[in-house]
Amino acid sequence: MSGFDLSAILGNPEYAAMLLHGIQMTFIIYAGSWTLAMALALLLLAVRLSPFRFGDPLVAAYVSYHRNVPTLVQLMLWYFGIFTLMPNGVATWLASHNAEAIFAVIGLGLCQAAYFSEDLRSGVRSVGPGQMEAARALGHGYVSAMRFVIMPQGVRNALPPLINHSVSLFKNSSLAVVIGASELTHAVKEIENLSFRTFEIYLIGTVLYLFFSLVIMSIGAYLSMRADPARSARA
Amino acid sequence: MIQDMIAIVRDYWLLLLIGQYPNGPLGGLANTLILSALSIILAFPASILFAMARLSKSRLLRWPVTALVYFTRGVPLLMLILWSYFLVPLLTGADVPSFVTMLTTLVIYQSAFLSEVVRAGIVALGPGQMDAARALGHGYMGAMRFIILPQALYNMIPSILSTFVSTIKDTTLGYVINVPDLTFAASQVNNQLLTQPFQVFLILAIVYFIICWTLTYFANRLERRITRRRAGLLNAPAAVVTPSKIVSEQL
Numbered sequence: 099m100s101g102f103d104l105s106a107i108l109g110n111p112e113y114a115a116m117l118l119h120g121i122q123m124t125f126i127i128y129a130g131s132w133t134l135a136m137a138l139a140l141l142l143l144a145v146r147l148s149p150f151r152f153g154d155p156l157v158a159a160y161v162s163y164h165r166n167v168p169t170l171v172q173l174m175l176w177y178f179g180i181f182t183l184m185p186n187g188v189a190t191w192l193a194s195h196n197a198e199a200i201f202a203v204i205g206l207g208l209c210q211a212a213y214f215s216e217d218l219r220s221g222v223r224s225v226g227p228g229q230m231e232a233a234r235a236l237g238h239g240y241v242s243a244m245r246f247v248i249m250p251q252g253v254r255n256a257l258p259p260l261i262n263h264s265v266s267l268f269k270n271s272s273l274a275v276v277i278g279a280s281e282l283t284h285a286v287k288e289i290e291n292l293s294f295r296t297f298e299i300y301l302i303g304t305v306l307y308l309f310f311s312l313v314i315m316s317i318g319a320y321l322s323m324r325a326d327p328a329r330s331a332r333a
Numbered sequence: 334m335i336q337d338m339i340a341i342v343r344d345y346w347l348l349l350l351i352g353q354y355p356n357g358p359l360g361g362l363a364n365t366l367i368l369s370a371l372s373i374i375l376a377f378p379a380s381i382l383f384a385m386a387r388l389s390k391s392r393l394l395r396w397p398v399t400a401l402v403y404f405t406r407g408v409p410l411l412m413l414i415l416w417s418y419f420l421v422p423l424l425t426g427a428d429v430p431s432f433v434t435m436l437t438t439l440v441i442y443q444s445a446f447l448s449e450v451v452r453a454g455i456v457a458l459g460p461g462q463m464d465a466a467r468a469l470g471h472g473y474m475g476a477m478r479f480i481i482l483p484q485a486l487y488n489m490i491p492s493i494l495s496t497f498v499s500t501i502k503d504t505t506l507g508y509v510i511n512v513p514d515l516t517f518a519a520s521q522v523n524n525q526l527l528t529q530p531f532q533v534f535l536i537l538a539i540v541y542f543i544i545c546w547t548l549t550y551f552a553n554r555l556e557r558r559i560t561r562r563r564a565g566l567l568n569a570p571a572a573v574v575t576p577s578k579i580v581s582e583q584l
Binding site (some may be wrong): 114128154162163165166167168169170172174175178179182183244265269270271272273275276283286287300302304307308311312315 | 334365404406407410412415416421451498501502503505508509516523530531532533534535536537541542543546549558576
């Protein structure tokens with residue numbers, strides 16, 4: 099228990115396995131919540147963009163709730179609150195299928211959908227109205243104009259904030275530890291309890307988070323460059 | 334269900350509001366607000382220094398601060414909290430209350446984020462202001478102090494308010510190291526009741542929503558007013574760069 103020694107953790111097969119499992123769970127939660135968030139964000143966007151106005155206040159309320167209530171509280175409400183209200187059969191099924199991770203995905207995904215949908219909306223809004231008129235004049239219907247003309251440009255405009263929010267979703271996946279999901283932060287805390295090598299294990303955990311965040315940021319930067327070389331050169 | 338919630342609020346409003354205060358540490362909503370306000374007040378001067386360092390020509394100033402900002406943005410807040418939880422007592426050699434640990438973390442975290450806000454505010458002013466101030470005989474610090482920062486900070490008030498909102502939301506993470514804030518109080522209530530977790534956490538969500546929504550609302554109104562006023566001053570309503578747009582693209 100003396101001196102700085104990373105190998106005490108990385109060399110120990112049990113700890114290394116715990117870390118790997120943590121990384122794996124973090125990525126499962128991240129991938130699940132990202133997919134859920136993006137799917138829902140597109141749905142919310144479709145409601146917002148549709149000519150029928152009565153969906154707007156609902157979407158606005160959804161976004162407002164998820165932006166003004168702390169993510170941790172949303173996760174607690176799902177896991178401690180809504181989980182307990184579920185019918186017995188559903189609850190036992192969930193409990194035997196890693197309920198913590200499932201609710202982390204639901205909670206984080208629903209919350210992030212609000213941010214993604216706002217990013218996409220401002221991206222689409224910055225596509226000039228002339229684009230839609232031109233597409234319609236060329237014979238595109240509404241849906242096909244959206245699909246081939248508006249959305250590609252809108253998503254490209256929305257890329258920078260989407261990337262930032264993807265990184266924050268990755269970081270927010272660490273909140274899942276509070277409802278007991280066995281992701282990376284959980285593994286770090288467990289190993290700390292077992293090994294008492296606080297400094298070393300926090301360092302490893304931090305470097306891992308930093309590394310993956312930077313990887314996501316670089317993928318994002320690469321995508322923006324591919325999507326719009328001229329604009330990236332200016333920025 | 335709604336009757337349950339009203340009953341919970343009626344029975345536990347004092348605990349939710351100030352924790353066990355006269356008989357114990359201050360907690361609850363009061364603690365959440367004090368913690369957020371203190372961390373913004375302390376982070377604010379640091380963020381101005383950080384922003385100036387990041388815009389400075391000297392690499393010695395620019396690189397360490399840039400590294401700090403990238404580090405803070407790349408690591409989950411929860412990890413930073415765990416770091417201070419273990420490092421702050423080690424460095425000070427004393428038993429540090431979790432409130433202080435959380436405050437330290439939030440100050441570091443929010444100065445990094447606020448410095449991006451301030452930097453965007455300065456960049457959005459354009460180089461002309463600095464050039465003009467220098468031409469009038471101001472030194473660099475004088476120009477910053479009297480010309481650049483007053484304008485940049487005024488324009489950034491809405492973004493600073495949004496940072497305040499996210500600070501309020503971030504204080505909830507103090508739950509992990511037992512900071513006696515509103516979230517902690519709610520989970521205490523939940524532990525006493527045991528049977529109504531949904532109602533308790535819904536009340537918690539509603540309280541946070543009301544506070545943060547009110548602040549967001551004021552931030553948006555201020556933003557519109559400041560944009561209009563700047564547009565009037567610049568006499569070019571169509572081409573105003575709103576600083577908060579730059580921030581939202583960066584953060």
